[in-house]
Amino acid sequence: MSSSNTTAPQGYYGRHIFFCLNERKGDEDSCSKHNAQEGFDRCKSRVKAEGLAGPGKVRVNKAGCLDRCAGGPVAVVYPEAVWYTFVDTSDIDEIVDSHLKNGQVVERLLLPPNVGR
Numbered sequence: 593m594s595s596s597n598t599t600a601p602q603g604y605y606g607r608h609i610f611f612c613l614n615e616r617k618g619d620e621d622s623c624s625k626h627n628a629q630e631g632f633d634r635c636k637s638r639v640k641a642e643g644l645a646g647p648g649k650v651r652v653n654k655a656g657c658l659d660r661c662a663g664g665p666v667a668v669v670y671p672e673a674v675w676y677t678f679v680d681t682s683d684i685d686e687i688v689d690s691h692l693k694n695g696q697v698v699e700r701l702l703l704p705p706n707v708g709r
């Protein structure tokens with residue numbers, strides 16, 4: 593590979609979004625108890641329907657616990673490392689249409705920086 597490239601190297605995917613789908617048994621809270629699967633499914637189908645899926649474009653992946661459970665359900669978009677919390681499928685639609693498609697962060701759905709486990 594040439595070292596004379598003047599542009600930043602691109603990843604295999606342009607953007608990569610990970611959804612925590614962790615499920616804890618019993619009374620302990622986890623993202624799966626707050627519609628995480630529904631959000632993941634919606635994102636996956638919208639990204640595909642919009643023609644955004646694939647190399648150089650967008651990849652939607654399941655993840656285990658991302659250790660920010662108190663704000664769950666959570667998802668994170670790379671390479672920007674933007675963390676979101678969402679409530680319903682309309683929130684997911686906004687993330688897809690605004691961030692994944694156009695690179696515009698959805699400020700109202702940002703996970704506050706101090707939210708941890």
Ligand code: FES
Pocket residue numbers: 612613614615621622623624656657658659660661662664665666
């Ligand atoms: S259970 Fe989802 S971040 Fe921990």
